[in-house]
Amino acid sequence: MVAVGTELLLGQIVDTNSSWIGEQLALAGLDSHFQTKVGDNADRIRGALELGLSRADAVICCGGLGPTQDDITREVIAGLMGVELVQDGAIADKIRTMFRSRGRDMPQNNLRQAHVPVGARPMDQQPGTAPGLVCPVGDTDGPFGGKVIYAVPGVPYEMKEMVLGTVLPDLQARSGTNAVIASRTLRTWGQSESALAEILAGRIDLLDEVGNPTLAFLASGVEGLKVRITAKAVDQAEVDEMLATEEEILRGILGDIVFGTDDETMESVVLGLLAERGLTLGVAESVTGGYVTGRLASVPGASEVLRGGITAYDTEIKFNVLGLDRGPVVTADAAMAMAEAARRVLGADVGLGITGVAGPDEQEDQPVGTVHLGFAIDGRVDSVSTKLPGDRERIRQFSSITLLDQLRRHLLDL
Amino acid sequence: MVAVGTELLLGQIVDTNSSWIGEQLALAGLDSHFQTKVGDNADRIRGALELGLSRADAVICCGGLGPTQDDITREVIAGLMGVELVQDGAIADKIRTMFRSRGRDMPQNNLRQAHVPVGARPMDQQPGTAPGLVCPVGDTDGPFGGKVIYAVPGVPYEMKEMVLGTVLPDLQARSGTNAVIASRTLRTWGQSESALAEILAGRIDLLDEVGNPTLAFLASGVEGLKVRITAKAVDQAEVDEMLATEEEILRGILGDIVFGTDDETMESVVLGLLAERGLTLGVAESVTGGYVTGRLASVPGASEVLRGGITAYDTEIKFNVLGLDRGPVVTADAAMAMAEAARRVLGADVGLGITGVAGPDEQEDQPVGTVHLGFAIDGRVDSVSTKLPGDRERIRQFSSITLLDQLRRHLLDL
Numbered sequence: 001m002v003a004v005g006t007e008l009l010l011g012q013i014v015d016t017n018s019s020w021i022g023e024q025l026a027l028a029g030l031d032s033h034f035q036t037k038v039g040d041n042a043d044r045i046r047g048a049l050e051l052g053l054s055r056a057d058a059v060i061c062c063g064g065l066g067p068t069q070d071d072i073t074r075e076v077i078a079g080l081m082g083v084e085l086v087q088d089g090a091i092a093d094k095i096r097t098m099f100r101s102r103g104r105d106m107p108q109n110n111l112r113q114a115h116v117p118v119g120a121r122p123m124d125q126q127p128g129t130a131p132g133l134v135c136p137v138g139d140t141d142g143p144f145g146g147k148v149i150y151a152v153p154g155v156p157y158e159m160k161e162m163v164l165g166t167v168l169p170d171l172q173a174r175s176g177t178n179a180v181i182a183s184r185t186l187r188t189w190g191q192s193e194s195a196l197a198e199i200l201a202g203r204i205d206l207l208d209e210v211g212n213p214t215l216a217f218l219a220s221g222v223e224g225l226k227v228r229i230t231a232k233a234v235d236q237a238e239v240d241e242m243l244a245t246e247e248e249i250l251r252g253i254l255g256d257i258v259f260g261t262d263d264e265t266m267e268s269v270v271l272g273l274l275a276e277r278g279l280t281l282g283v284a285e286s287v288t289g290g291y292v293t294g295r296l297a298s299v300p301g302a303s304e305v306l307r308g309g310i311t312a313y314d315t316e317i318k319f320n321v322l323g324l325d326r327g328p329v330v331t332a333d334a335a336m337a338m339a340e341a342a343r344r345v346l347g348a349d350v351g352l353g354i355t356g357v358a359g360p361d362e363q364e365d366q367p368v369g370t371v372h373l374g375f376a377i378d379g380r381v382d383s384v385s386t387k388l389p390g391d392r393e394r395i396r397q398f399s400s401i402t403l404l405d406q407l408r409r410h411l412l413d414l
Numbered sequence: 415m416v417a418v419g420t421e422l423l424l425g426q427i428v429d430t431n432s433s434w435i436g437e438q439l440a441l442a443g444l445d446s447h448f449q450t451k452v453g454d455n456a457d458r459i460r461g462a463l464e465l466g467l468s469r470a471d472a473v474i475c476c477g478g479l480g481p482t483q484d485d486i487t488r489e490v491i492a493g494l495m496g497v498e499l500v501q502d503g504a505i506a507d508k509i510r511t512m513f514r515s516r517g518r519d520m521p522q523n524n525l526r527q528a529h530v531p532v533g534a535r536p537m538d539q540q541p542g543t544a545p546g547l548v549c550p551v552g553d554t555d556g557p558f559g560g561k562v563i564y565a566v567p568g569v570p571y572e573m574k575e576m577v578l579g580t581v582l583p584d585l586q587a588r589s590g591t592n593a594v595i596a597s598r599t600l601r602t603w604g605q606s607e608s609a610l611a612e613i614l615a616g617r618i619d620l621l622d623e624v625g626n627p628t629l630a631f632l633a634s635g636v637e638g639l640k641v642r643i644t645a646k647a648v649d650q651a652e653v654d655e656m657l658a659t660e661e662e663i664l665r666g667i668l669g670d671i672v673f674g675t676d677d678e679t680m681e682s683v684v685l686g687l688l689a690e691r692g693l694t695l696g697v698a699e700s701v702t703g704g705y706v707t708g709r710l711a712s713v714p715g716a717s718e719v720l721r722g723g724i725t726a727y728d729t730e731i732k733f734n735v736l737g738l739d740r741g742p743v744v745t746a747d748a749a750m751a752m753a754e755a756a757r758r759v760l761g762a763d764v765g766l767g768i769t770g771v772a773g774p775d776e777q778e779d780q781p782v783g784t785v786h787l788g789f790a791i792d793g794r795v796d797s798v799s800t801k802l803p804g805d806r807e808r809i810r811q812f813s814s815i816t817l818l819d820q821l822r823r824h825l826l827d828l
Contacts, residue, residue, distance in 0.1 A: 009446050011437030012632055016428050018451070023425030032423050033458055035451040037432070044447055051465075218426055280728075289711020290704035293725045297703020300774055300806060308731045311707045311723040313716070314694075317760055321722075346731055360714055392714060 001032060002048045004063035004073055005154060006039035017062050017159055026216075027183050027230055028168050030175065040070045046080055053137060053144045058171060060163070063154030065130040067109040073151055077135050078117035080149075085115040088131075091122055095129045120151075123166040128155055132162040134170060148174070182239045183230040185218075186250055187260040189405045193217055196225055196254075203253060213246050222397040224259070224266070259408055266404045267295045267302075273411040274305045274350065282346030283309035284322055284338035286329070287356035287371060292400045307348040312338070321345070330355050330364045332383040335374030339383075343376045351376035354403050358395045371399040377410050415446060416462045418477035418487055419568060420453035431476050431573055441597050441644055442582050444589065454484045460494055467551060467558045472585060474577070477568030479544040481523040487565055491549050492531035494563075499529040502545075505536060509543045534565075537580040542569055546576040548584060562588070596653045597644040599632075600664055601674040603819045607631055610639055610668075617667060627660050636811040638673070638680070673822055680818045681709045681716075687825040688719045688764065696760030697723035698736055698752035700743070701770035701785060706814045721762040726752070735759070744769050744778045746797040749788030753797075757790045765790035768817050772809045785813040791824050 001021055007013045018035045025032045034055065038048045045064070052059035064073030078085045092114035099106035113130050116122060123132035130153040137144040150167045152159045172181070188196065196217060197204075204215055213231035220226055227250060231242035251258055260269045274281055283293045283306075293309030296302055312318040318329050322341035328334065338353025353374030357363045373384045384406050388395050415435055421427045432449045439446045448469065452462045459478070466473035478487030492499045506528035513520035527544050530536060537546035544567040551558040564581045566573045586595070602610065610631060611618075618629055627645035634640055641664065645656040665672050674683045688695055697707045697720075707723030710716055726732040732743050736755035742748065752767025767788030771777045787798045798820050802809050 008433070009436045009449060010440045011433035011435070014428060014430050014433045019422070019425035019428045021425070022423045026424045033453060033455070034462070035423060037449040039447060041447075048448070283725075285704075288708075289716070289720075290699075290707030290723050290725065291711070293704030293727070294702075294708045297705070297725070297727055298807060298810065302703070303727060306703075306727050308727040308735075309704050309723075309725040310735075311697075311704065311711065311725075313707075313711055313720050313722040314760075317722045320761065321724075321759060345735060346728075347734065393712060396712065 001035040002045070002052055002059055002061045003035070003037045003154075004040065004045055004061060005037075006041075006070075008037045008063075009039050017154060017156060020156070020160065021060060021062070021163055024163060024168060025171075027228070028172060028181050029230070029232070030168075030171055040064060040072060042072055042076050042079075045073065045076045049076065049080055049149060050144075053147050053149070056147075057174065058148045058150065060150045060152065060167060062152050062159055065113065065132075065151060065153045067107065067113050067129070071112070074112070074115050074117065074133070077120070077133070077149055077151060081117050081119060081135060081137055083118040085117055087111065087114050088116045088122060089114075091116070091126075091131050094126060098129055123152075123162050125161045125165040126158075127161050128153060128158040130155070130158060132158075132166065134166065179232045179234060180236050180239045181230065181232045182236070182243060183228055184243045184247055185262050186227040186229070186247065186254070186258050187224055187262075187264060187266075188227060188254060188257045189224040189259050189266065189401060190257045191225065193225055196227070199253060200227070200250070203249065213242055215250075222394075222401055224401070227254075256409060256412060259405065265299070266401050266408070268299050270404045270408050270411070271296060271299055271302055271305050273408060277411065277414060279305070279349040279411075280307050280347075281305055281350050281352065282307045282342035282348030284342035284345075284351065284353045284374075285309060285311045286313060286318070286338070286354060287358050288354055288396050288400050288403075289313055291396050292352070292354065292403060295400060295404075307346045310342065310345065328364050330357060330366050330370065330372065332372045332374070332385050335372035335385075336376070336381045336383045337374070339374035339376040340381055349377075350407070352403060352407060354399060356395070356399060358392045358399075360392065369395055371395070371402070373399075373403045373406055375407060375410055377407075378414055415449035416459070416466055416473055416475045417449070417451045417568075418454065418459055418475060419451070420455075420484075422451045422477075423453050431568060431570060434570070434574065435474060435476070435577055438577060438582060439585075441642075442586060442595050443644075443646065444582075444585055454478060454486060456486055456490050456493075459487065459490045463490065463494055463563060464558075467561050467563070470561075472562045472564065472588065474564045474566065474581060476566050476573055479527065479546075479565060479567045481521065481527050481543070485526070488526070488529050488531065488547070491534070491547070491563055491565060495531050495533060495549060495551055497532040499531055501525065501528050502530045502536060503528075505530070505540075505545050508540065512543055537566075537576050539575045539579040540572075541575050542567060542572040544569070544572065546572075546580060548580065593646045593648060594650050594653045595644065595646045596650070596657060597642055598657045598661060599676050600641040600643070600661065600668070600672050601638055601676075601678060601680075602641060602668060602671045603638040603673050603680065603815060604671045605639065607639055610641070613667060614641070614664070617663065627656055629664075636808075636815055638815070641668075670823060670826060673819065679713070680815050680822070682713050684818050684822050684825070685710060685713055685716055685719050687822060691825065691828060693719070693763040693825075694721050694761075695719055695764050695766065696721045696756035696762030697766045697768075698756035698759075698788075699723060699725045699768050700727065700732070700752070701772050702768055702810050702814050702817075703727055705810050706766070706768065706817060709814060709818075721760045724756065724759065742778050744771060744780050744784065744786065746786045746788070746799050749786035749799075750790070750795045750797045751788070753788035753790035754795055763791075764821070766817060766821060768813060770809070770813060772806045772813075774806065783809055785809070785816070787813075787817045787820055789821060789824055791821075792828055 120135040133151040218226040339351040343351030356371030359368035547565040632640040753765040757765030770785030773782035
């Protein structure tokens with residue numbers, strides 16, 4: 001992996017592209033030993049590409065395919081291939097059309113993006129104006145004989161479409177695996193990585209003997225712990241079959257700490273469960289200061305379920321707006337009263353309440369990290385209390401997910 | 415820069431350390447041409463270090479200093495230096511003390527962190543158990559004669575303390591600059607990068623002739639546009655003087671689009687302005703779904719100013735809880751009524767209201783991106799309406815900051 005861009009070296013942009021590509025390569029069972037960032041400098045880009053080709057069978061070069069004079073990846077690769085750049089008429093037309101469809105004039109610069117090294121193949125995917133390029137370097141006798149450079153743009157959604165659509169399949173073809181490789185991620189909440197490893201130890205040993213499918217853990221902080229199943233088979237149907245079977249087995253072992261799969265999030269899952277049951281939701285927050293409602297509202301379509309939220313950050317609001325009895329407000333009773341009030345005031349079927357101490361200071365003599373969660377659902381009101389480690393922001397985030405996870409468990413029990 | 419860790423290559427962790435170090439080096443006027451990620455493999459780590467030393471005067475090696483068997487950076491560097499690892503008694507004691515002070519037993523493994531290559535110097539800063547190491551490689555006759563490897567842990571806050579406290583000063587000493595280099599960042603909101611460049615063109619030309627101080631732009635999305643002043647002088651006093659003078663000049667040119675400096679955020683600035691004026695704040699949100707209140711609440715000490723927020727995500731709540739007159743709710747009038755209601759219902763001095771269309775669908779025949787902002791402050795109620803580009807999440811974020819920025823301008827006018 002060679003990521004091109006001076007802004008990457010200066011730290012103006014964090015190179016998340018390499019991380020994403022690295023994960024995709026790992027998922028596809030392809031080894032990636034080095035990832036390098038290099039600035040917009042022809043000699044250093046070429047040096048990084050040649051170094052990469054000297055130690056690997058293929059190099060993915062990300063960035064420097066834009067229309068400006070800084071974008072020199074095309075020129076550098078042509079130089080390395082020892083060929084000319086020629087304008088590709090089809091790509092030039094495509095770029096002109098894109099600008100026209102957006103009702104904008106095309107700066108002449110943009111035609112630079114239609115320049116292709118002789119012998120290179122433009123990728124079929126072209127979501128933006130920059131085409132990706134498959135560049136064979138040198139004939140099979142040359143120093144880099146039979147090796148290849150994949151040039152993709154630095155714009156993440158353009159890069160991802162090309163890597164998934166062209167680079168990975170081409171790499172797998174070259175690596176001789178005509179097998180179909182696919183993966184599924186189980187999203188879990190409520191267990192530590194070591195605990196999860198212990199629970200799954202037996203299953204992992206079993207799978208290690210066969211070697212396919214494989215399991216990988218990924219600790220993702222507030223996103224929970226991910227368990228990734230990767231399977232390899234002769235065709236898609238069989239891969240899907242293997243993934244489905246393994247998912248069923250793992251769900252059997254892990255039980256309800258699995259809250260979703262792949263791109264599902266805790267909030268999308270909870271909103272889905274509420275929608276299935278035709279229930280609306282209201283939230284009363286204190287310690288999380290609107291964070292819970294904000295996360296829920298960020299899910300497209302949330303408005304069908306989410307009635308709204310009240311952030312009673314100041315204690316008086318707990319009394320005046322939510323109608324709590326005067327007294328301590330960092331208690332399980334207060335959390336339950338908030339949940340009931342959220343249901344009543346916001347006219348929702350289900351009410352959530354959350355109160356606690358995020359710090360920096362203690363409150364009502366309760367230590368930082370104390371959190372009380374209240375649930376008003378199906379005519380019952382109950383609470384869960386917990387103590388969370390970490391700083392203010394971590395406490396706010398983890399208590400929010402814990403609240404939603406507990407609601408999820410309540411809904412599954414309905 | 416060599417970042418060590420297989421989890422970096424697999425994309426399980428994004429390498430933000432290199433980005434941060436790259437920015438610090440740029441600020442210090444030191445060139446960084448390559449940044450490489452390498453896995454926990456002795457040969458490949460050594461290869462990356464030797465390659466780095468062959469093209470640079472110094473290499474910063476980040477990660478692999480932990481207590482586990484995977485953490486082999488110490489061994490690799492000792493091998494490269496051609497020396498033994500010896501246990502440093504002082505560091506061993508320090509580590510034992512740290513565990514004792516945390517009431518935990520020390521696993522014997524942790525003493526590996528007290529191993530230091532002969533000739534290497536532990537850094538004074540040691541916030542965690544892992545010591546940073548200044549490692550001179552080879553005498554001045556050797557291939558890497560006079561060059562140096564700085565080994566720092568991958569834990570961000572430990573790494574940062576060591577880079578700022580030891581690495582940068584040592585690099586500047588070695589590079590012969592005994593000048594003091596410091597920078598200040600002006601945070602701005604409301605102008606595009608190109609517009610800002612145009613406004614400052616004259617000033618930049620002037621500074622380019624002198625070459626000191628220098629200006630740099632940094633587009634940071636929802637964090638706004640940053641203008642960084644970097645000055646060089648013989649001592650701290652003169653640097654501070656230069657920064658202060660340049661800041662004053664730039665504020666004169668940019669006016670009130672500058673909302674803060676350095677680590678200040680829009681929400682911390684707004685909360686500060688309210689606190690200075692002894693005013694409390696209430697927020698009524700629709701389109702942003704609690705995001706505004708959540709951002710404000712994330713600032714430590716927010717509770718002194720922020721009374722709370724009401725997210726009227728469902729239209730009925732705008733009528734029932736906020737008491738808006740029945741009718742269209744994506745209007746400037748609705749935003750003003752929400753602001754007034756936030757003030758009244760939440761018992762605050764200042765009320766904010768925000769309503770709009772984040773999409774995916776239109777609402778009340780108004781296009782996605784339409785946002786109305788309401789302000790109830792100092793006995794007056796007024797509104798600002800705008801149209802924002804981008805997707806759902808971007809609209810939610812940018813409308814939130816725009817709301818806070820407009821409140822800031824209201825407060826400055828008081």
